[in-house]
Amino acid sequence: MDIRVGGLVTALGSLIPVLPRRQIKYDTDSLGSNTPCSTVLRKDEPFALYCMSPRYCSLSKISVNTRIVVVGASSTALSFLETLLFNSSSTYLSFNNITLVARHGIPGDSDATKISNKLIIYEGHYNSQYLSMLNLRTWVNLIYGIMTAINREGKYIVINDEAILHYDYLMLFCGEQFEMPPTVSSSEPKECIHGRRASVDDITSDVPQNVFCVNTEIDASNALIDLKRFYRKRTSTEKVVVYGKCLEAYCCVEVLQKFGIPGHKICFVEPLGHDFPDISIFNNNEVDEAVMESLKKNMVEIYSGYFFIDWKFNRNEHKITSARFESKTKSINIDVACMFYYGNKNISKHIFLALEKGQLVFDGRLVIDANFNAGDKYIYAAGPLTKYARRYYAGRYSHCYYNSIEIGAKLGKQMLQMWDPTVEASAANEEIPPLFEKPIIKSCILPGNMHYLKIHKPGIVVPLEAAMYQDDYGVALVTGDCKCIKYDYFRIHLNPSERIETITCYTKNEIDVDNISTLYGVHQQMLNNMVLRFKHGYINDFYSYFREPWCYAIIHDHFKDLVLKNNKILSAESETKPAVLLDVITKHLKLSNWKNVNHTELEEYKNCYKTQYEKMIKDALLEFLVDNSYHLSMYAIPERVKILLQDNKSSPLFMEPEPGNSSESLCSSDSNNSSSSTIKDEVDNENN
Numbered sequence: 001m002d003i004r005v006g007g008l009v010t011a012l013g014s015l016i017p018v019l020p021r022r023q024i025k026y027d028t029d030s031l032g033s034n035t036p037c038s039t040v041l042r043k044d045e046p047f048a049l050y051c052m053s054p055r056y057c058s059l060s061k062i063s064v065n066t067r068i069v070v071v072g073a074s075s076t077a078l079s080f081l082e083t084l085l086f087n088s089s090s091t092y093l094s095f096n097n098i099t100l101v102a103r104h105g106i107p108g109d110s111d112a113t114k115i116s117n118k119l120i121i122y123e124g125h126y127n128s129q130y131l132s133m134l135n136l137r138t139w140v141n142l143i144y145g146i147m148t149a150i151n152r153e154g155k156y157i158v159i160n161d162e163a164i165l166h167y168d169y170l171m172l173f174c175g176e177q178f179e180m181p182p183t184v185s186s187s188e189p190k191e192c193i194h195g196r197r198a199s200v201d202d203i204t205s206d207v208p209q210n211v212f213c214v215n216t217e218i219d220a221s222n223a224l225i226d227l228k229r230f231y232r233k234r235t236s237t238e239k240v241v242v243y244g245k246c247l248e249a250y251c252c253v254e255v256l257q258k259f260g261i262p263g264h265k266i267c268f269v270e271p272l273g274h275d276f277p278d279i280s281i282f283n284n285n286e287v288d289e290a291v292m293e294s295l296k297k298n299m300v301e302i303y304s305g306y307f308f309i310d311w312k313f314n315r316n317e318h319k320i321t322s323a324r325f326e327s328k329t330k331s332i333n334i335d336v337a338c339m340f341y342y343g344n345k346n347i348s349k350h351i352f353l354a355l356e357k358g359q360l361v362f363d364g365r366l367v368i369d370a371n372f373n374a375g376d377k378y379i380y381a382a383g384p385l386t387k388y389a390r391r392y393y394a395g396r397y398s399h400c401y402y403n404s405i406e407i408g409a410k411l412g413k414q415m416l417q418m419w420d421p422t423v424e425a426s427a428a429n430e431e432i433p434p435l436f437e438k439p440i441i442k443s444c445i446l447p448g449n450m451h452y453l454k455i456h457k458p459g460i461v462v463p464l465e466a467a468m469y470q471d472d473y474g475v476a477l478v479t480g481d482c483k484c485i486k487y488d489y490f491r492i493h494l495n496p497s498e499r500i501e502t503i504t505c506y507t508k509n510e511i512d513v514d515n516i517s518t519l520y521g522v523h524q525q526m527l528n529n530m531v532l533r534f535k536h537g538y539i540n541d542f543y544s545y546f547r548e549p550w551c552y553a554i555i556h557d558h559f560k561d562l563v564l565k566n567n568k569i570l571s572a573e574s575e576t577k578p579a580v581l582l583d584v585i586t587k588h589l590k591l592s593n594w595k596n597v598n599h600t601e602l603e604e605y606k607n608c609y610k611t612q613y614e615k616m617i618k619d620a621l622l623e624f625l626v627d628n629s630y631h632l633s634m635y636a637i638p639e640r641v642k643i644l645l646q647d648n649k650s651s652p653l654f655m656e657p658e659p660g661n662s663s664e665s666l667c668s669s670d671s672n673n674s675s676s677s678t679i680k681d682e683v684d685n686e687n688n
Contacts (some may be wrong), residue, residue, distance in 0.1 A: 012138045013094065014061075015050035019086040020133040022557045024631060025512045027547035034549060034634040048135035061094045064419045068095070069157065069167035070140075071147050073102035076383035076399075076408035077173035078126055078136075083412025085139050089420045099141040101159060104218040106136055116220040118255050121247050124441035124517055125405050128217075146350050147174075150358030152376055157354070169415075172366065172374065172381035173408070176345035176400075178213040178248075181308055208311075210319040210338045214248065224259060227338050230319070231261065234337035239301070241323060241334055243269045243308055244342025247281055247444055247452075250291060252340050253300060254447045263298035267334055269325055271307045282454070283464050286489065287506050290482035294448035303332065308343065311336070347385060363387065365398075370433045372411050382411050394433050402458040403438040410434055439520045443513045446506075453505040453513055455520050472496050477534050479542045482506050490542035498524045498531065507543065516546065518555050526554065549634040553624070556631060562624045569616050581608055 028035045035041070070077050077100070085095065100106065108128035117128070143165065149158035156166040210230045212223035231240065240261055242252050253268055272278055280288050295302055306325040313320050322335050347365065361367040361375050365387040368374050374381045384400040399407050417425040436458055443453045467473055474495040480487030488507035495501040500519050505511050524530040528550055530539070539545050553559060571582050585605060588597055597605070625635045636644075 012050060013096070015052050016056060016091055017086055017134075017138070018049040018051055019082075020049075020130060022514055024552055024555050025515050026552070030544070030547050031549060031634055036631055036633045040630055046129045046132040048133055048138070056091055059092055061092055062421065064093060064095045065097050066419065067166060067168040068098045068171065069165060069169070070098065070100045070171045070173065071102075071157070072173040072175060072383075072385075073100060073104070073106055074173050074175040074383055075123060075126055075404040076175065076411075077102075077171070078107070078131070079405040079408025080171065080173065080382070080412040080415075081136055081140060082134060083409045084416060085136070086134070087416065089416065089422065092422075093420055095139055095419075097141075098139055099143060099165065100136075101143045101145060101147055101157070101165070103144065103146050104216045105142055105144055106131065106140075107217060108132060110218045110221065115255060115258055116224050117217060118258075118445055119214050119220040119223075119248065119251055120217060121251065122441075122443040122513065123404070124443070124513065146348075147354050148350055149354050150360070150379075152358055152379070155378065168378065170379045171411075171415075172379065172385060173383050174348065174351045174385045175404075176384045177215045177348055178244075178342055179346050179348065180207060180211065180213060181341060181343055208313060208318060208320045208339075210336070211311075212338065212340050213342075214252070214340065223340070224255075227256075227259070230338050235335070238321075238335045238337035239265050239267045241267045241269060241336050241339040242342070243271070243323075243325075243339065245270050245273055245281060246342050247442060249340070249342040250281070250446050251444045252342070253295065254445055254449065257298060257447070258449075263295075263300045267301045267303065268295060269303045269306050269308070269334075272305050279461060279463050282452075282504075283461060284491070284504055285464075286482045287452070287504065290450070290489075290506065291446055291448075294446070294450065298447060300447070303327075306330075306332065308341075311339075345384075351385070361389075363390070370430055371414065380411065380415070382407050388433055392433055396460055397433050401460055402436040403440055406436050406438040410436070439517070441513070441517055443511065449508065451505070451507050451509065451511045453503065453511045453516065455503040455517055457501050474498075474501065475531070477531070477542075479540060479545075480507075484508055487541040488543060492530075492542065494524055494531070500524070505543075509543075515555050518557075518559075519546065522554060527551070552634060553632055556628060558624070558628060562620060565620050566617055569620065570613060581605065581613065584608075 026035060026041065028041075070081065081098070081100070084098075104110070107126070108131035143159060145159040145163075147157050147159060148161045150170070151157070151164075154166075155168070155170075156164045157170065158164055209226065212219070212226070214220045214223055227240070240256060242249050242256070244252075249268070249270070253266060256266055257263060282288050282291070292302070303325065305327045307327070309324045309326050309331075311320040311323040320336050320339065322333050323339060324331065324333050326332075352362070355362050355366055358379075360379070366374055366381050366385050367389050368381050368386045369389055370392065372380045372382050372386075374386075382399060383404055387398050388394040417423050438458065439455050440458055441453075441455050443451075446452045468476075472495075474493060477492045477494070478490070480489045482489045484507065488509065489505065490507075491502075491504040492500055493502035499521055501521075503516060503519065505516065519527070527546075528548075530545075533539050545551075567582075571580055585597075588601060589595075622637065625632055625637050626639070629635075629637060629640075633640075
């Protein structure tokens with residue numbers, strides 16, 4: 001067991017951590033002279049930021065010495081730690097005894113190469129750069145190892161079967177991993193049944209050195225090192241086999257080709273899925289066909305619908321020499337130099353045994369209640385490791401269908417109420433599991449060096465063809481095609497409320513994942529009346545459309561704060577506003593069974609908005625643009641307009657601002673000015 005105590009300088013723990021901000025990725029070509037200053041655009045080496053001031057020095061800090069042990073370094077665990085350590089209470093609350101137990105430590109700490117990192121799917125938010133800026137090791141003690149047992153009476157866990165670690169609260173975020181298949185030698189009777197989960201007794205003690213299961217950056221780096229060694233010693237008939245039905249398997253094929261292995265030396269074996277009906281990984285026929293075409297173009301051997309059965313194992317050299325796969329009608333044997341195995345993800349056998357020794361309820365997954373409690377008031381769990389107790393009838397709300405980062409943050413906020421004396425603990429919810437709303441994000445590089453991004457709402461995935469037949473599906477807008485002849489493929493699905501619900505990108509250029517992910521849930525009218533412009537043919541390429549100057553305010557990380565502020569304005573009561581506009585509209589919609597309001601009522605709402613709310617909304621928008629003018633230099637705020645026209649008072653655009661009416665000086669910039677009047681007229685007609 002290897003223990004590393006966090007923090008190079010002990011004084012860092014006394015400082016206040018500053019949470020990194022998501023930065024906008026600018027398209028300098030479209031912005032021209034309106035590009036932000038070089039200080040904003042400069043890309044420095046990532047660093048963690050701490051601060052201290054005389055005011056905060058005078059505050060007494062509350063030390064939390066509770067022994068918090070976190071098992072697993074998954075996205076759920078990282079989100080939990082970030083929520084616990086980087087929040088408003090960090091100015092007066094100090095956690096002194098947090099320990100993270102993980103086999104390979106914190107992601108991003110390794111010296112993994114750039115090519116090996118491409119074997120890992122990016123799920124948004126956490127990458128090596130962001131984790132370097134968090135520097136969790138300042139507050140978190142790190143133990144490299146695997147939890148092998150839980151003793152609930154003694155309140156300790158066993159690590160690597162040789163050391164114990166005591167806890168006051170145990171947080172389990174182990175998740176699921178790709179693991180070696182349950183196999184036997186081909187000379188013995190076949191006991192492997194495809195499709196079922198591997199039990200601990202099935203796992204053999206002989207682990208082939210040329211079979212790789214990649215779960216972390218270190219796994220990926222080690223796999224490529226061993227691949228080079230085994231590939232050099234291959235015979236002429238041996239090939240590199242990639243087995244699996246997941247995004248990681250497709251990424252692996254692309255990485256192998258970039259690593260220098262020709263396509264005709266790669267075998268891609270894709271089994272059928274266990275869902276009914278069988279849903280493709282991309283859930284999009286156009287992307288499916290494009291990816292398969294790319295594999296064939298690179299002469300990769302493809303076997304679809306084949307399940308792994310067993311392999312021939314050379315015990316002297318500790319490697320496999322061949323593998324056997326079967327479909328419904330055929331059986332094939334492939335001579336293997338190396339094999340990347342991406343079967344179904346399972347809970348680690350070590351974690352399963354530890355939970356069993358701890359006598360925690362296990363029903364396919366670790367059973368929890370609506371408050372993330374695992375049956376012991378000192379043990380909590382979250383993420384794909386878990387499932388809700390059957391009494392909730394909440395199988396479709398299992399954490400595996402939702403955003404792991406949001407789940408970890410939810411548990412972090414819940415646990416923070418326990419230790420923060422300024423926060424009033426909310427009543428425990430025993431009846432209803434919490435709801436999660438953030439989207440699922442997956443980004444990777446597919447065969448043919450094609451960049452892929454999929455953003456969709458959380459929950460059980462429904463086949464696209466079946467979803468499109470539903471009356472409440474909405475509308476899909478597509479630019480380009482997967483062949484990328486003229487424009488790259490970009491598909492947007494709007495729900496019946498005209499909010500973005502699904503985004504699919506397939507392009508040969510790098511995707512601004514952080515920029516595009518902010519568009520999820522945004523109404524199409526806020527995106528410069530996107531639907532109307534699309535119908536009129538003004539949008540040929542969504543990639544360039546969302547790089548236009550008007551879009552950067554929506555991409556800004558504080559834009560959601562502006563939306564919340566405007567919602568408060570629209571829902572606030574005062575002497576001049578006895579009737580809240582939102583409440584009145586909601587009441588009318590309920591009475592009309594959520595149908596469109598008639599023309600008379602619509603005019604009443606418009607007049608109410610103009611007389612009572614319009615100026616406050618404009619002032620809030622102007623304040624947002626002024627406060628963030630360094631990042632949003634492309635917007636014409638009054639001060640910038642004054643500088644531009646100070647020597648040209650004869651300009652017809654110049655107008656002396658009236659006292660107390662600064663919002664009237666706000667100028668809007670639109671790259672589609674030639675069509676703006678037509679669009680405005682049609683929007684008014686559509687609303688009427």
